[in-house]
Amino acid sequence: MVHIEFTINGQKAALDIPADITALETIRSLIGLKGTKEGCGIGECGACTINVDGKAINSCLMLGARLDGTTVVTVEGLATKENLAPVQEKFMENHGVQCGFCTPGILMSAHALLAENPDPDHKEISRALSGNLCRCTGYSQIFVSVKEAAKLTDQLNQLKKVGG
Amino acid sequence: MTDIEYIRPLNLKEALSFLWEKGEDTKIIAGGTDVMVDLRSDGLDKKYLLDISRLEELKGIELNNKELSVGAGVTLSEIYSSKILKSNALALKKSAKNFASKQIRNIATIGGNVAHSSPCGDTVPALVVHDAKALVADKKGTRLVSMEEMATKAYMSCLSPGQILVKFILTPYQGGFTDFQKIGRRRELAVSRISMAVFVKKDKDGRISFLKIGLGACTPTPCKMESVEAFLTGKIPTENLIWEAGGILAGNMIKITGRRSSAIYKEPAVQGLFMRILYPVVKS
């Protein structure tokens, strides 16, 4: 067993986990957050994407033990008590969700992208999302959602600057 | 789930000490993107998981005195965004562009990609082109290993249980023309069917004065393509000449692998990709 301590969705977590389980299993089974999904188990679909220290990572390919000392955000950590995150709001408004199984992973990839690049063009969105497979939407409305989320994020940041 | 033990050494010295004693029973994990897949399908049949992902000694990209060093622990994302590599090893940077997916690039390491010894490792052709040497360390010391020697066969590296890949030392190239291209079954998140890296310099008469070729996903282990390089060196690159050279390149591949069923595609496609990748040199 390994003792790990990390921050997840703003909360401190400390637990003992088997040495060889994945971060995905740690989050789903041991911490109990079911929003992150397993689609393939081998990093080929992106449904398990979480943010670790700001980076989009396939949690099925990361050892749970490696979470030690990191800051993790999962889909459950995007919204505040009052508000959805810009990506969530815009995915809802722009019909970027159909069956919803790929959605948490895509939201986390988009979230990581916008934190790094607040005004991505089509190519940059494509590079950020090409590791997230969707079988339902054909991606068009997803791209619209991400672009709109970028605009909203920018507006919110501007508001913050002027003390809004 | 097994009784495997997780070890995270604080520094390289500690890691090497551990491996000296217990290397036979240890699986090294860096990025983990290959190891975790194996863990899931076959189990690991080892007592220890040694996590080297945070070792500082394996990080960093530096240009010192004509030596370009890339730490084995550098991630593919870091390779892609490196300004040093953009100016001195553009083919390596390009090989990171469409490598798997963003999520995988964020944790997969160049050391892991090389040590995994997959014939399709995308960083390898560029490393071959840059005459890269791998600095391999164990408790007793270090040695340099060429790219051709890194893999003894497909999926089998030459590393012994006590060893860790520390960094790669590349010959930096400036000027000239360099590129990396790959062919996959889709545009992203695809294992290469064929990958290729080149570096070319022409003299003032337009003749090829220096040429390096790296061919990926076509041979079980990394191979230099010196006969093709020799064939083209000193000549003015025309389309027909490049086409002929591409034929030689494809022929070299067949010599090494034998005529497999994949050769029906790969033989012409290697020639085709060679033409495509060097076409800008023909035009310029």
Next chain:
Amino acid sequence: MKSQNQLKYKSIGKNIAHRDVLGKIKGDAKFCADIELKDPLSLRVLRSTRHHAVIETIDVAKAVAIPGVIRVFTVVDIPGKNLMGIINKDQPLLASDKVRSKADPVALVAALTDDIALKALAAINVSYKDLDPIFDIEDALAGDAPKIHEKGNILFTRRIKRGDAAAAFNDCHTIVEKEYKTHAVEHNYIEPDAGAGYVDEDGTLVIYASTQNPHYDHKEVVGLLDLEDEQVRIIQAATGGGFGSKLDLNVQGFIGLALYHLKKPVRYVYTREESYLATAKRHPFIIQMKTGTDENGKLLAIRMRAYCNTGAYGSYGIAVATRSAVHGTGPYEIDHVDMECSCVYTNQTFSGAMRGFGAPQMAFAHESQMDLLAQKLGIDPMEIRIINGFKKGSINGTGQKLVNSVGFQECLKSVKPYYEEASKNWLTKKISPFIKRGIGLGGMWYGIGNTGVQNPSTAKIEMDQNGRITLFTGCADIGQGSTTILTQIAGEVLGVLPEAIHVVVGDTKFTSNAGATSASRQTYISGNAVKDASDKLASVLLTEGSNKLKVSKALLEFGDHSLHVSGNMDKSVDFAWLAKRIHKKGGSLSWQGYFDPETIPFDPETGQGSPYATYAFACQLALVEVDVLTGEVNVKKIVAAHDVGKAIHPENVIGQICGGVAMGVGFALMEEFEYGKTQSMKDYHIPTCADMPEVVPIIIEDSEPTGPFGAKGVGEPALIPTAPAILNAVSHALGKRIYNLPANLERVLKASIESGQFGPSGQFGPKEKTNV
């Protein structure tokens, strides 16, 4: 400026947020792997290690002895009838005497953890006596082929004959005869099949299913376990895509069997690898097609002999063979029709429903034929489709007259400007000597609903005494948005916001059968059932309202949870008042709706009949770039015009079109499921976002009078024209045609080499397009 037609609707045509989207974006939506259960046991199935064999013995002793293994089930533990199948029942839950594929389940393990279950699988000893296996269609048809099922290897043949094709070919000026092949395709929904269950306090087996048809699941499980209807409850959990594969039972039977015996909570989540091995595939096809025209390009005759590989079990094979025989003509008027389509058994994982049921494979053939004919005749590919395309009054190959809502010509018309622009400008631009550009068209038609059989839907609308409305529907929403549009339909009739309607969906305790979410049928059929139920409630409300407000019903309008007199908002009565009144009088506030499309079953010899009440139509245009040096194909743009009758939720329609195009790109270029070889998502390539073309969706609304507010369907039509358009474009680019899907790297490079374009460019202008 919107037309009057569009302005008059309050809910129809509006892009409201999906009913369940909030849960999905917050990560709260509960898929079967997420559902909270108390210490559920883990289930795993042992599958056959042989393609075709008689089972001699199954020895579970070692497995049972492993600590943590609760039980190992075999066929003897099945209390009811050990046969399932959505059309013909030929598939056992657990193998009894023989196995017919490596997917066949032989034993079921229930254990404390997944790891222990896997250990138990390894400890079960099965001895087999091998039988000769059959892997492909040709072998299955051979005279001396071993029989996979007792009745032989041809499960079913549909024949459709009209006129005299043999004679008509003699009169044809131009004939094209080719053979086309398509391969198995994996649905690859992102959620692997899964289920969970527990036994309720009253003894009911409660099963959560990742499913497209909870009521069918219910019927099947009740039969397997020999229970009464009330003893089993199927609840559709959030379902992560289906595309046809979640119509057959996946784990529901195993969950039910474990619950029946163990009475403890259980869960079974397929790994992706198990989903690949064990669930339905798209039928591989061999299609021999002969089409003839007069000298002006008017189609005169068609002859098709098609064979599809239905694998070890029938599943939807009969429906695929039938639909293919109907749709093989394409959306074109042809007087002389001789179509035969057979589904044959082989020892591969079974084939089943997959978005389009054979129509995508047919479209590849008939659209290639149209281009080949056009080329031979020297007619433009758009022209030949316009000349022959269905219009109102056309008669199809089954002798059915298409009376209403035949939007094919309008689809062609709306694509035409893009086609002409691309021909004139885009095609002529040279971007590199090694990239060839091509454009291609694909037309399609698709019958809405199950083919030539009854497939009704039911629904219930209830109002409580506070005037609150609840919609009960057995219609499974698998992401396409059916729940949302059904509330829009009910909301439109009853004058309430769709969001104000409470919904109970896909729970066999509370809902009634809406039929399967398949065959693009739910908007049309369940939409009508919901409209029927809503109309009935509306009628009762209007009667009471008319009584109360002392005006005739014709002067009353619905709005804002009340009825008011037209033009006089003050003269109104709210639903709560009406509801209490109706209830007091002994009237009903609960109304069941029903709809079954009007069809005429096939004549068994000639296949003549009216197999569908309505059809969707579409035309897509593909712009592609082909790298002649490497065989890579880049689809730059797809223009997709789809006649959907009426878009209840236009963004839903666009979502289906884009998703269908994505699937079509995969089908055309990169998806090939190789039995035994394709094991994980590393081996199988569905398009990433980087593989997507720019999609220009065009919604055509040729209203279907029998549809709810004129609507038909779009789920499968979205994908059907894409691969044909892409393959026509690739052929156009290379001057060499590919007759085998997918047009992967190998096939495209081979075509490039054979076309003479593989090599040094040698010239600096656009290469002349040569004839194929």
